[in-house]
Amino acid sequence: MSLSHLMAQRRAKIESWRAIGCEPYAYAYDVTHHADALLAKGDAVTSEFGEVVRIAGRLMTKRGHGKAGFGTLLDKTGRIQAYFKSDVLGEQFARFELLDVGDWVGIEGPLFRTRTGEITVRADAIMLLAKSIRPLPEKWHGLTDPEVRFRQRYADLFVNLDVRETFRRRARLVSGIRRFLDDRGYLEVETPVLQPVYGGAFARPFVTQHNALDLQFYLRISNELYLKRLIMGGLERVYEFSRDFRNEGMDRTHNPEFTLLEYYQAFADIHQMMDVTQALVCDALMAACGSLKVPYQGRTLDFTPPWKQVSMLDAVSEKVGESVHDLDEAKLLKHCAKHHLHPRQGTGAGGALDELFSALVQPELQDAAFVIDFPVATSPLARVSRTNPAVVERFELFAAGFELANAFSEQNDADAQRHAFEAQAAAREKGDEEAQVLDEDYLRALEYGMPPTGGVGIGIDRLVMLATDSRTIRDVVLFPAMRPEEGRPVDDEADVPEDAAEEGAPRV
């Protein structure tokens, strides 16, 4: 049976419903209960017919038995069975017979327990809420093709119920973080997505055009510089869940748009921000998963505080068998060559160290760990360490071998910041497309004075990946970036009624 034929059969039923006096697209339905609450009644539900309820959802299965039948309704909380009996429904039994799997339906009737023990609603009245004219994926194997699952997340969400749990966890994690920060006196703010100068991270931007201003804008790669402007304005503690956009490759841990939580706290350095971050992440994981021992891809990640601190210089020194604390470029490049690593041209000792760290140390950071002692060259917005002028006051949080957070004692010396920007500009001249852009307005703000400030960015999508045992970022983003289905029509021609096609009606 071709798709167009299957859809024609379903469309034909629209008229059948009208023929028995039912409008197949309702305006409202007064729902009294959801599936989970009814199932939770447990032993209170017996074979005696009890409380009369009204439930609504999508019909997911249908089993006819002549003058009776069963169906499963799926609502936002889960599935519950309904029982349809000719004696009870009278002329409305015809409605049951007309129902297709996929239809939205409202059922009213008493709760009872069937002979086989399943809590069930007996249908005394059936209301069609919306006719489904497209056949559903198969009930047993469901929808497994990742392309279709992501393109048609709507179908994924009603076929693969574990997907719903992933996004519920995501919501719990985000609201847990929001509560945590609100309780500590942080102000939630919103800053521009469209920025005339982009900054705060190393990345290539998306570019867009403002017609009225005849100006080129960039979609933000970070909101860091705006949040710090608010610190300069005296707000002291601010945060934003920022949708950021980076025009880079896509893989298991990168989507071109992603959610970065950034929070800034005046009068704090990275040591205090480590404490805040540890507490925040633990709180969020408890809210999302209820545990700090998080199962992820076959192992258990331990987030129990206090988290280990790993010095980048110590860890790399240990791996290569000699001290690299002097950040001697030739020595670092020698070790890179030994391990067949190729740091990017012109990134110097810092780039070589980073390369060694990524290859040799990072994969071992499975349990939560703070990495510290980053070289100065790669951190233009951070302050130099009080104890070692070769490194900056910065930490990154790692777990499951990937970066979850990045934090600095923020640079608040306006002249030093200008010099760091100028060094970036020089790198840019040399062809480093990701070097940061000098932001004069940001420097003006800094010149008014910024209090000592600690700032942290947490990759929310990645944290959700851990909290939901998801292998790829696409599993925790509802509509991950994909190429359009070019050249492949959404429907074949036969799916569109002739009259609609002739009138040139839009097909979506």
Place this chain on the structure above:
RNA sequence: GACCCGUUAGCUCAGUCGGUAGAGCACCUGACUUUUAAUCAGGGUGUCGCUGGUUCGAUCCCAGCACGGGUCACCA
């Protein structure tokens, strides 16, 4: 961006050493008043991703393209 793999019925998948294809579920008809992957009897599934090439003949071989997956590169 590079390499490898995939694309067959609405869904999940088999298959054709080159002769235009099958299964299960779904769907349709009938039977069945407590089933739950309901059961029983019967029925039709399709531009084999697209475009070319080779061939008497291509879903199968070859090339290009599209989309997806994986690995790498990029990505702090």
